[in-house]
Amino acid sequence: MAAAEIARQGEGCRTVPLSGHVGFDSLPDQLVNKSVNHGFCFNILCVGETGLGKSTLMDTLFNTKFEGETASHSQPGVQLKSSTYDLQESNVGLKLTVVGTVGFGDQINKEDSYKPIVEFIDAQFEAYLQEELKIKRVLHNFHDSRIHACLYFIAPTGHSLKSLDLVTMKKLDSKVNIIPIIAKSDAISKSELTKFKIKITSELVSNGVQIYQFPTDDESVAEINGTMNAHLPFAVIGSTEELKIGNKMMKARQYPWGTVQVENEAHCDFVKLREMLIRVNMEDLREQTHTRHYELYRRCKLEEMGFKDTDPDSKPFSLQETYEAKRNEFLGELQKKEEEMRQMFVQRVKEKEAELKEAEKELHEKFDRLKKLHQDEKKKLEDKKKSLDDEVNAFKQRKTAAELLQSQAQQAGGSQTLKREKERKNNPWLCTE
Numbered sequence: 413m414a415a416a417e418i419a420r421q422g423e424g425c426r427t428v429p430l431s432g433h434v435g436f437d438s439l440p441d442q443l444v445n446k447s448v449n450h451g452f453c454f455n456i457l458c459v460g461e462t463g464l465g466k467s468t469l470m471d472t473l474f475n476t477k478f479e480g481e482t483a484s485h486s487q488p489g490v491q492l493k494s495s496t497y498d499l500q501e502s503n504v505g506l507k508l509t510v511v512g513t514v515g516f517g518d519q520i521n522k523e524d525s526y527k528p529i530v531e532f533i534d535a536q537f538e539a540y541l542q543e544e545l546k547i548k549r550v551l552h553n554f555h556d557s558r559i560h561a562c563l564y565f566i567a568p569t570g571h572s573l574k575s576l577d578l579v580t581m582k583k584l585d586s587k588v589n590i591i592p593i594i595a596k597s598d599a600i601s602k603s604e605l606t607k608f609k610i611k612i613t614s615e616l617v618s619n620g621v622q623i624y625q626f627p628t629d630d631e632s633v634a635e636i637n638g639t640m641n642a643h644l645p646f647a648v649i650g651s652t653e654e655l656k657i658g659n660k661m662m663k664a665r666q667y668p669w670g671t672v673q674v675e676n677e678a679h680c681d682f683v684k685l686r687e688m689l690i691r692v693n694m695e696d697l698r699e700q701t702h703t704r705h706y707e708l709y710r711r712c713k714l715e716e717m718g719f720k721d722t723d724p725d726s727k728p729f730s731l732q733e734t735y736e737a738k739r740n741e742f743l744g745e746l747q748k749k750e751e752e753m754r755q756m757f758v759q760r761v762k763e764k765e766a767e768l769k770e771a772e773k774e775l776h777e778k779f780d781r782l783k784k785l786h787q788d789e790k791k792k793l794e795d796k797k798k799s800l801d802d803e804v805n806a807f808k809q810r811k812t813a814a815e816l817l818q819s820q821a822q823q824a825g826g827s828q829t830l831k832r833e834k835e836r837k838n839n840p841w842l843c844t845e
Contacts, residue, residue, distance in 0.1 A: 451505035453556050454694060455536075457588065458510065459529060459580065460565025461517035464595035469563075469650035470510055472663060472674060473686055474499065477652060478510065490516050490528040494557075509557060517576060526580040533559055533587045537709040544710075558706060560697045561624070561689060562588040565595040566612065566645060570604045573615050581621045587705055589624035589697050591689065592616070597647030597680055598665065598672045605647055612645055626688055627696050640688050646681035649674050 458466040471477050478497060491514040499506045511532070516525055536557045543554050564581060566573065581590055592612065597605055616623060623644065626637035651674050655664045663674040674682050689697075718738050 448504055450552070451507060453507040453509070454698065455509040455511065455557060455560050457513075457529075457533075457559045457562040458565065459513050459516060459562060459584075460595060461567060462515070464565040464567060465650050466512060466563075466565055466595075468652065469565075469595070469648060471652045472650040472682070473690065474508065487515050489519065490514070490525050492528060492532045507555070511559065522576045525576060526583045529580070530583055530587065533584070534709065537587075537706055538713075540706065541710055541713060558701050559588045560694075560701045562590045563689075564590055564592045566592055568594055568596050568599040568605075568608070570600045570608050572611050578615065578619050578621065581616070581623070582619060585622040586708065589700055589705070590621075591624050591685075592645035593681075593685060594645055594647040596649065598649050598667075609645060609647070624697070624700070626693055633692055636692065637688070640684055643681060643684055646685045646688075648682045648685055649680040650682070 456470070458470065460466055467478070476499070478495065492511055493514050494509060494511045496507060496509045499508050513529060516529075519525060536559060540554070540556060540558055543549060543551060562584060564577070564584075566577060581592070584590060594605070594608065594612075600608065626633075626641050628634040628638045628641075649665060649672055651663050651665045653663065653665070654661045655666060655671060656662075657664060657671065657673065662676075665672045665674070673679050677683050718741070719734050
C-alpha cells in the first residue's frame with residue numbers, strides 16, 4: 413500500500429525551471445552507446461509451403477549467404493529449424509535468428525500443421541518468463557529467442573488464400589507480428605497481382621486475422637508507414653544472383669522473356685519490405701513483441717497460477733498479498749487433501765479388516781466342513797473294516813467246520829474199508845462173487 417501511496421503522490425509533481433546546464437540531456441546518447449556496445453538481437457520466423465523461396469529471400473534481405481544444412485522433407489510433421497548468426501554493419505552488431513518451418517504444407521492432412529509453430533512460439537515466451545521469474549536473473553545476458561516478426565509466405569496462385577494459410581495466421585496473430593508477403597510474385601501478371609492483393613486483404617479482414625500494422629504514432633515515420641500499410645501484403649522476389657544491367661551490377665532474375673530486378677520497385681515490393689522490416693520498424697517489432705504478445709502470454713500464465721492485480725473488491729493486490737493468499741490456499745488444500753487421505757486410509761483399513769474377518773470366517777466354515785467330512789469318511793471306513801473283519805471271522809469259522817467234517821468223513825471211510833477187508837478175509841466166497 414505504501415508504494416501505491418507514493419505513486420499517487422508522484423502524479424502531482426511540479427515542473428520547475430533550471431538555472432543552468434545540468435547534463436541529463438545526454439541520456440539518449442548514453443542509451444544509444446550502451447545499446448550499441450551491448451548489441452541487438454532480432455528473430456524472424458518464416459512460415460510458408462515448401463518451394464516458395466524463404467531461404468533465398470532471407471539471403472537477399474541481409475545481403476549475405478546464410479550457410480545451413482539442407483532440410484529433409486521426409487518428416488511426418490512440421491519441424492521448426494532455428495539458425496543464429498552474428499552480423500556486423502558499421503559498429504552495430506546484430507544477433508539474427510532465422511526460424512524455418514520445414515515440411516509446412518507437405519502433409520496430406522494439414523489440419524494440425526499450425527500446432528508445432530504455436531508450440532515453438534510459446535516455448536520461447538516460456539523460456540523468457542522462467543528467466544524473468546528467477547531470483548537471480550541475468551536478462552541482460554540472456555539470449556532472447558522470442559519471435560519478433562513472422563514473414564508469412566503466400567503462394568502466388570492469383571485466386572485466394574488457402575484454408576491452411578487462413579487457419580495458421582488466425583492461430584498466430586495473437587502471438588507474433590505477422591507480415592504477409594506474396595512469394596515469387598513474378599509468377600503472375602501485374603493486373604492479377606493487384607486483384608490478388610485486394611482479395612487477400614479482404615479475406616484477412618473477413619476472417620478477423622490481425623496482421624502487423626506499421627506504427628503511425630511517431631511523426632517521423634507516420635507518413636511512410638501509413639503509405640506502406642496500404643501496400644500490404646508485399647509482393648516480393650528474392651535472388652542472390654547479380655546481373656549487369658546498364659552500368660551497374662544488380663540483383664535480378666534472368667528469364668527467357670526478360671529480367672526481373674529485385675530492387676526495382678516497379679518490378680516488386682522487395683525494397684518496401686526491406687525498408688519496413690529492417691530500416692524503419694525493426695525496433696517497433698521488438699517492442700511490440702515484448703509489450704503486446706509477451707505481456708499477453710505472461711498475463712495468462714500468471715492468471716493460471718492464481719496471481720492477480722486486484723482482489724474480488726477490485727482493490728489493488730500486491731504480489732506479497734497474492735503470494736500469502738495462494739500460500740494459505742495451498743496449505744488449506746494440502747490439509748484438506750491430507751484429511752481426505754487419512755479418512756480414505758482409515759476407510760480402506762476398515763474395509764480390509766472386514767475382508768480379512770470375512771475370509772477368516774469362510775476359512776473356519778471350510779475347516780469345519782472338511783473336519784466333519786473327514787469324520788464321516790473315517791466312520792464309514794471303520795464300519796467297512798468291521799464288516800470285513802466279521803466276514804473274515806465267519807469265513808474262518810466255516811472253513812474250520814468244513815475241515816472238521818472232511819476229517820470226520822475221511823475217518824468214517826477208513827473204518828468201513830478196514831471192516832470190508834476183514835470180512836473178506838473171514839469169508840472167501842465174497843471175493844469170488
